[in-house]
Amino acid sequence: MRRRDTITACLAAALLTAGCAAPGTPPGAPATVTVTASGPAGPDPDPPVESTPERAPSTAELITVPDVAGMNHQKAQDTMQAAGLFNLREVDGTGQGRMLVWDRNWVQVGQDPPAGTRVPPGTVVTLTAVKYTD
Incomplete structure (x- = not known):
């Protein structure tokens, strides 16, 4: 007050x-x-x-989303982080809502945004994976 x-x-x-x-x-x-x-x-x-007006990132600030299809989930996370994408969301691709606790037991079956897309830093990248045993 x-x-x-x-x-x-x-x-x-x-x-x-x-x-x-x-x-x-x-x-x-x-x-x-x-x-x-x-x-x-x-x-x-x-x-x-005082707020500063939002500005669109320049093309030099954009990050190209790497292709992690078929990768081990741990390797996919490492690849995204190496590219500068740290805001990662993990999804169970079977729809069962399981948590990806042991990353090395999962394989990537999808991602959003798609590989090759240019995104600003801080973009949420959804990694969809299934267990190798599924």
Whole structure:
């Protein structure tokens, strides 16, 4: 909470607990307090954050997605990371929702985005795999 908001809230609470009421208000009636913000009470500890406009990455910043079809899942992960793609999502290709716990027991059967696609760093790459025993 900003400092002036805290001060205003404390002042309003003090007025309410002191029993101050507007003229003509019957005794015991709840008091109504209207608070109007005037300028800042000092330097703003929470200055507004300035955002920079989003810009499209240049072609020099794009990464070509490697082809990992048929690779051992661990090797596929290593290949993606070596290319600069670290945001990897793993999916069980059988649709059973199993977690790919022991990466070396799985083989790649799909990927999204497809191999050869140029993507910015930070793009989520989905690696779809099935167990060698499936």
